[in-house]
Amino acid sequence: MDAELPYSLSNVADLPGHEDRAWNVAWNPVKPILASCSADKNVRIYAYTEDLRFKHLDSIPTGHAKTVRSVAWAPSGQTLATASFDANIGVWEKESEVDEAGIDQGEWECISTLEGHETECKSVAYSCNGTYLASCSRDKTVWIWEVLPDAEFETVSVLMEHSQDVKCVAWHPTEEILASASYDDTIKLYIEDPSDDWFCFTTLSGHSSTVWSIAWSPVGGYLASGSDDKTVRIWRRIAEHKWECVLVLTGHDRSVYSVSWGPGKDDKRKGKEGEHLGWLATTGGDGKVMIWEVEEPTVKEGETPSMSKPPDHRLVACLNAAHDVHDVNSVVWCPRKGYEDLLATTGDDGHTKVWKIAPSA
Template sequence: MTTRLYQIAELKGHTDRVWSVAWSPTGNVLASCGSDKTVRLWVSNSDTEWICTNVLEGTHKRTIRNVAWNPDGRQLATASFDSLIGVWEQEEEGGDYESVATLEGHENEAKSVSWAKSGTLLATCGRDKSVWIWEVGTDNDFECLSVLQEHTQDVKMVMWHPIKEILASASYDDTIKIWKEDEDDWYCSDTLEGHESTIWSIDFDKTGEYLVSGSDDKTLKFWRCYRPDNREGIITDRNEPKWKCICTMSGYHQRCIYSVSWSKVHGRIASCGGDNTVRIFEQEESTVSGSTIDTTNFSMIASVTSAHGVVDVNCVQWYPTEKHSNWLATAGDDGIVRIWQLTEE
């Protein structure tokens, strides 16, 4: 059986490079953002026909680097090079979106936004080396709970754990940090070291026990969380879980890996980057005495070269639900959003 990845739709509308794409929690809407200072919302009439239903603009004066939906799918957050975080809300189902909050605090370019599963926390990060955690109040009132400044360089991405209120951040300082709350403040519970260059992207698996990272060193690293008194004998400090690299994938991307996405439905991992390729990996399994154990090995099952012509592929995101779990969206420097389908033939 052969696994193939092929394009099913090409979404045109942005007038400059597209930096990020994000599916709404139900998958009904795809958001994209880019250097043209806009967010576009796309809805499909069929698998191959998509229309742009909304263009969100006017809040940001520079490139919109990242966009993320909150868990109920009614709000979007945007991170911009103008240092601002925008929050947009849909007035009613099927209605327009309006700008309901603008969060100030980052000293320069904001790079990433992420909502916690509860919907009550929003994390942001930026070139100022900081990670901010905001509490979502009533009437779209956002309060900054903590400013985390332990990274020594530009923070490229933040990502919440899929279940718990635990945050991961990836940085130009070649590390990933894990953040937790202790009473009224947040602290770094672990620092993941191993990459040799900037870490651009991170994503958890559906359990939150594993993490994948993509780096300028052209490798993908897979990390596993080991709890105190784990049976593997991994030493943990201060009664805190310890994250260890269990697998490094090299030789697949020829240039920087800009984005990784771990499907919460089927568990496959997608990656893309500066070599214009999209690659799909899955974890290999081994059965011992009737029980399935992790072998900590991953293999590539499909790839597409020249996915966006000759330009960088900046972002890749799996469809979030079972309905079209074999779909993924990509964003490129060509100003186009592309929808792909993974098939087994």
């Protein structure tokens, strides 16, 4: 770890259990639990206490015929979606069966299976208010499903804009804007035309190889992307439907597989200039976890504010070998209030790890 940086990451929990590569992890937005998924076709659920003790709660043998590549919670925290290389999306809920001792003995139940993709599903994501579910696949398509009552889902759009595998989908934090990242090196943004279908309103080009991961800034004015070209790009909304690359972050030695943008902890920000845009976490094949602090650009006196001026940024923490010699496949900030300094990672070692960021001693 670099001692000169102002913050450090300390390990809070090391959660083994998957028998194969762990691909993805998702924090429940409401309850103190998180879910990880793996090439072993299982989902593991962990619970944590206020003093950050983590324990294994449930294992879901998903029944997916192949790798479970991605997991996502609905904003309600009640429902979990799984995306699998078997081309299907699973939707899961836990039956509540509280026994006499007050312990929930309920089992995770697959309430729906969404079929439609032709090949491996790579990512799944719920929209900000849970109205829609998006999924993407090696079949080059992005599907948007409407979430209806009684575990019903209706396909509202099949978007065929990418020329190659679609690696990741992510919804804007407050608006119904969907982003997708692809093996074709581009990012596409979609909105609904009220009188017609969903459509791609812009394509963001700049990465020179596969875009693996995308994350919106917490207030939604920026988008970060991580790529096989080893860089992270930051895109800024310069008009309602116009986005532009304003910053390229370097420092990773291999593919960037995952990016996550959290709000950061506000209490440490008092008296600082510039609007705090949060902490961006990045990780990948080099096994490093890097944390960048991002702020709105400061405008000096007499200077005209420019929409293309990059945000102020600095590397605040860097952790090497987060999963020993293994690739790190995902990094995710905890979305729950009071826990914004926690992040989870998963690696090729099959482990899920939880980290806390704190000022360096």
